[in-house]
Amino acid sequence: MKSCEKRIYLNNAATSWPKAPGVAEAIAEAVRQLPGAANRGGINDFDVFEEVRKELAWVMGVSWPEQIALGCNSTWGLNEGIFGFPLEAGSVVLTTSSEHNAVLRPLYRLEQQGVRVVYLRADAFGRVQPEAWEKALKENAPKLCILNHASNVTGAVNDARMLTALAKQYGSAVLLDVSQTLGWIPMELEQWGVDMAAFTGHKYLLGPQGTGGLYVRPGLSLKPYLLGGTGVLSDLRDMPEEMPLHLEAGTGNEPSYHGLLAALRWSKEHPADKKRMDDLLNLIKTGLTEAGCRVVLPEGPVTPVVSFAVPGMSNADVGDILTESYDIICRVGLHCAPEIMEDIGMPRGTVRLSLSRFTTKEELEVVIEAVRAMAEDISS
Amino acid sequence: MEFRCRKVQNCFAGARTFEYELPITGSELSKLLEGFDIHENHKFRRPVFSAKKGALEVKGILAAHVVKINYTEENWEDEKQEMERWLAGLG
Numbered sequence: 369m370k371s372c373e374k375r376i377y378l379n380n381a382a383t384s385w386p387k388a389p390g391v392a393e394a395i396a397e398a399v400r401q402l403p404g405a406a407n408r409g410g411i412n413d414f415d416v417f418e419e420v421r422k423e424l425a426w427v428m429g430v431s432w433p434e435q436i437a438l439g440c441n442s443t444w445g446l447n448e449g450i451f452g453f454p455l456e457a458g459s460v461v462l463t464t465s466s467e468h469n470a471v472l473r474p475l476y477r478l479e480q481q482g483v484r485v486v487y488l489r490a491d492a493f494g495r496v497q498p499e500a501w502e503k504a505l506k507e508n509a510p511k512l513c514i515l516n517h518a519s520n521v522t523g524a525v526n527d528a529r530m531l532t533a534l535a536k537q538y539g540s541a542v543l544l545d546v547s548q549t550l551g552w553i554p555m556e557l558e559q560w561g562v563d564m565a566a567f568t569g570h571k572y573l574l575g576p577q578g579t580g581g582l583y584v585r586p587g588l589s590l591k592p593y594l595l596g597g598t599g600v601l602s603d604l605r606d607m608p609e610e611m612p613l614h615l616e617a618g619t620g621n622e623p624s625y626h627g628l629l630a631a632l633r634w635s636k637e638h639p640a641d642k643k644r645m646d647d648l649l650n651l652i653k654t655g656l657t658e659a660g661c662r663v664v665l666p667e668g669p670v671t672p673v674v675s676f677a678v679p680g681m682s683n684a685d686v687g688d689i690l691t692e693s694y695d696i697i698c699r700v701g702l703h704c705a706p707e708i709m710e711d712i713g714m715p716r717g718t719v720r721l722s723l724s725r726f727t728t729k730e731e732l733e734v735v736i737e738a739v740r741a742m743a744e745d746i747s748s
Numbered sequence: 749m750e751f752r753c754r755k756v757q758n759c760f761a762g763a764r765t766f767e768y769e770l771p772i773t774g775s776e777l778s779k780l781l782e783g784f785d786i787h788e789n790h791k792f793r794r795p796v797f798s799a800k801k802g803a804l805e806v807k808g809i810l811a812a813h814v815v816k817i818n819y820t821e822e823n824w825e826d827e828k829q830e831m832e833r834w835l836a837g838l839g
Binding site: 684685688689692693694700701738741742744745 | 758765789791792793794795796798807808809812816818
């Protein structure tokens with residue numbers, strides 16, 4: 369029997385662990401040092417937010433770091449994008465059934481205000497089909513389209529370039545939720561014509577929680593959702609027009625952004641070995657399938673996320689046994705994306721394993737051993 | 749018997765699951781549960797038990813001091829009070 373001493377962390381789609389080397393040290397150092405003078409310092413002062421913006425611009429494939437507003441997470445970015453975009457009663461928003469509640473709940477609020485929201489069903493793997501997308505664009509003429517780059521439940525990656533191009537053909541703006549892909553899937557947001565992109569720093573960027581935000585293309589002005597001090601232009605009664613100040617009210621999370629900066633720089637120097645990750649994903653998907661599990665297996669580009677169920681067992685029981693009997697940390701349930709469950713034929717939710725570049729083959733072999741034991745128990 | 753209780757944060761619709769830390773093990777608790785259909789499974793690395801009475805379920809690791817209780821959705825508050833009274837009354 370293998371040792372139970374070490375916990376196996378497979379919940380990276382929720383938040384990554386371990387973080388990139390150097391993150392913890394950078395945060396601790398930032399807390400010990402004098403606070404920075406973000407937006408107020410001179411040219412020789414180190415501005416962590418400015419440095420993070422530059423690194424993020426490189427990862428996102430955009431030319432204007434100042435167009436990246438930094439907040440506390442993707443949810444913040446999505447709320448700023450959704451409520452800040454110029455919509456009025458009667459405006460149409462097109463979104464999909466595979467979205468996270470960070471998109472759905474703001475949209476339910478907008479519906480109460482008279483905005484019409486069209487929910488396009490995803491396919492059986494949680495992916496948006498371009499034909500259906502174009503049909504919905506043609507029939508509804510949305511002012512704004514909101515979709516994820518990849519499903520947090522199935523890992524299926526959408527063809528964001530194509531879907532954005534289609535939206536543009538029909539005159540729609542696009543807000544892309546890159547929470548599950550930034551740091552994992554290469555992106556060229558500027559080239560793709562994306563108008564806004566909400567991101568987080570604590571998933572595949574390997575940074576700490578409390579970091580994330582919104583990219584807004586130049587020329588698009590949002591009505592800030594959160595108002596407050598900016599440290600400059602204090603005589604104005606409204607938020608300054610210039611980005612990123614326009615969207616950044618209040619004191620930023622400076623220590624965590626030092627951590628994110630360390631993560632971004634580390635990742636730049638240490639790109640993930642995608643071949644190794646593909647092999648690991650194949651190992652776990654094959655192992656679960658051979659054990660008799662129902663596994664969601666999207667074809668094409670995916671993030672390192674696997675959703676499955678063990679026939680004859682509740683997802684809660686599977687999760688409890690994985691965690692308590694085998695020290696495997698995973699996630700079970702609806703994963704804050706309740707609408708996709710119907711599409712993938714798993715209305716009661718799934719058991720989700722989400723890998724990171726630090727996941728090992730040995731760890732996945734323990735998962736397979738655990739699931740096999742459950743499946744054998746059911747069949748005996 | 750003294751115990752600590754905390755609601756389990758999970759992502760299921762209508763979940764009413766609570767964790768209890770007890771001075772006795774899951775194995776010892778299961779022997780005290782009357783009228784429950786009790787199953788033990790020793791095939792896993794850490795053997796587990798589950799005890800069911802209708803939709804009410806007590807489960808956990810046999811050798812551990814923390815168990816989970818899933819209460820019936822419709823009357824979970826009454827059921828929880830009754831269970832906690834019973835736990836508190838155990839010697």
